[in-house]
Amino acid sequence: MTDPNIHRFASSVEGIPFPSGFTYPFHYTPHPLVQTAAHEVRAYLHTRPEWEEELKKGKMFGVLLIEDTEGYVGYLAAFSGNLDGSNLHRGFVPPVYDLLCPDGFFKQEESEISAINRRIELLETDEDYLHLQRTYQIGAEARRTILAKAKEEMKQAKSLREEKRKKGISPEEEVALIKESQFQKAEYKRLEKRLKAQEEEQKNSLVVFENQIQTLKHERKNRSAALQQRLFRQFRMLNARGEMKDLCQIFRDTPQGVPPAGAGECALPKLLQYAYLHGLHPLAMGEFWIGQSPKEELRREGNFYPSCKSKCEPILKHMLIGLEVEPNPLEKIHQETGELEIVYEDEWLVVVNKPCGMLSTPGKLTSDSVYTRLREKYPDATGPLIVHRLDMATSGLLLAAKTKEIHQALQAMFTSRQVQKRYTALLEGIVEKDEGVIDQPICPDYPNRPRQMVHPTHGKPAITRYKVLERKDGKTLVSFYPLTGRTHQLRVHAAHPDGLDCPIAGDELYGKKADRLYLHAAELSFIHPATHQRLVVRIEADFAQYFQVCTNIPIVENNLFSNRG
Known part of the structure; x- marks a missing residue:
């Protein structure tokens, strides 16, 4: 391997079997050889002190395990975006298109657009323009005041005329009052006309500047x-069959229709493009984070992450054609979820212990779900059944209603926070405080x-309120009490530096x-909408036994019903 961008492994990898198929990039466990390659890249980055400050701010890197035409196995490395103001660094594959090339059309056109920006800024800060703006604003306020005063005077004059009419007036006096009213209205119209002319005069002076600014902004937008379109056409992405499509073609049939900014500059598209151009066969991949989150x-130093959906999914759908890609692991999970345990049941509702890996409702990859199985078990049930949801990876108690009326009542209780929930979670790291409250607003990372x-x-x-149950071997077992119900709330609050800074x-x-997400919905407590008695259902997580603080025996507390399960 004479190519400086193809790396041999520094350590022995003898005995490590090659992957059976290329990594499914949106849900994967990195292959041991990929982990070794990533470790070597991280070690190399520590030898580049000039990059230290930039890397502290955070950047995604990627490695691609490859086999060359002679059967030698090595790896390629890449970074997303640019590094140290450049796209080109020895040991890392080049970009698909180098938009930072000083002689390239992108930098030249970018320079022209920057010049337009400077011209706009000069016009918008011009003293004459600012003076005209202030004069116009002062004049507009004065005109509003004058017209308001004239209207008030007309209103008072009208009131006086009405008072005179109530006391009784002669026909001649009535004619005089009508003429007075007509004169005042005409005067007001003439005043409006004079002020309008004054406004137009001031506005015309402003328009000279504003037209220039708008013309430049329109030119900037078009250019x-x-x-952007010309740039996207330079990203001509290959696949394993040698077929080529530019980004405009790739994104044409997607919901967004056009490529997002930065498309084609992530690590994995760079790596695959280089491999295809140089006759290298991709074997496995991994993308990992370096630096602060x-x-x-939420990103953690050294952790591997799936490829991004918005920019990379359409690109990789094309680039992976011709490779034997591993199946989506989620599909296998769906097939291994086993039986659905009923923890509590009566004539109105049912509580199940959802296994990790099962969906609450049918999804894109499978129709198997808690809803599907309950619908089969209770074909005569009315209404939507599922009252709330758990993430696919979360195990534990899930509540379903057998009738439409009970479903509506329970949903109203969830909305008004009358249902108390407790989760058990095993966290990576030690939580110092014994208990507390996390208050961090959450939204989708689109x-x-x-x-x-x-x-x-x-x-x-x-x-989220939390309470530490036990600390052991660098891990913490906690109870979570969510006071709101946002998507991934517990997962984000656990991992975020301003939360517990200890991911689940x-x-x-x-x-x-790991082998599963160690988060379990352990307890539900609410007033039964039919019996009006408090119902408490508990079933602790299997992994909690690691701490020997709880058992996995289902518990139901209810004054009217015997324990089930």
Whole structure:
């Protein structure tokens, strides 16, 4: 391997079997050889002190395990975007198109657009323009005041005329009052006309500047759009069959219709493009984070992450054609969820213990779900059955209603927070405080769905109370009491630096993947809408036994019904 961008493994990898298929990039466990390659890249980055400050701010890197035409196995490395103001660094594959090339059309056109921006800024800060704006605003306020005063005078004059008419007047006096009214109305119209002419005069002076500014902004918009389209056409992405499509073609049939900014600049598209161009066969991939987490997103140093959906999914759908890609692991999970345990049941409702990996309602990949199984079990049930939802990866208690009326009553109780919920979670790290409240607003991270993020402006209120149960071997077992019901609320509040800064074990979205997500809905408590008695249902998580603080025996507390399960 003479190509400086193809790396041999520095350590021995003898005995490690090759992957059977290429990594499914949106849900994966990194292959051991990919983990080794990522470790070597991270070690190399520590030898580049000039990049230290930039890397602290956070950046996604990727590695691609490859086999060359002679059967040698190595790996390629790449970074998303640019690094140290450049797209080109020895040891990392080049971009699909180098938009930072000083002689390229992008930099030249970008320079022209920057010049337009400077011209707009000069016009918008011109002293004459600012003076005309102030004069117009002062004049507009004065005109409003004059007209308001004239209207008030007309109103008072009208009141005086009405008073005279009530006391009785002669026909001649009535004619005089009518003429007075007509004169005042005509005077008001003449005043309006004079003020309007004054306004137009002041506005005409402003229009000279505003027309220039709008013309430049229109030119900037058109040139930016044209530049973006021309740029997207330079990203001609290959697949394993040698077929080529530019980004405009790739995104044409997607819901957004056009490529988003930054499309084609992520690590994996760069890696695949380089491999195809140089006759290298891709074997496996992994993308990992270096540096601090972004302010709103949740990323952790050294953790692997799935490829982004908004920018990379359409591109990779094309680029992976011709490779034997591993099946989506989620499809296998759906097939292994087993039987659905009924924890409590009466004539009005049922509580099940949803296994980890089962959907609450049917999804894109499978129709199997708690809803589907309950619909089969209770074919005569009315209404939507499922009252609330749990994430597919979360196990535990899920409430369903057998009648439409009970369903509506229970949903109203959830909305008004009359249902108390307790979750058990195993966290990576030690939570110092014994208990507390996390108040961090949450909203969707749209480019990286289904991920959520903390956002002070766009986020909706999300509040979680927690209590530490035990600390052991660098892990913490906690009880979570959500006071709101946002998507991924507990997962985000656990992982976020302003929350507990300890991701839930096995959380591949906000922490590190494991055999499962160690989050379990352990208790539901509410007033039964039919009996009006408090119903408490508990079933602790299997993983809680690691701490020997609880058991997995179902418990139902209800004054009217015997224990079930």
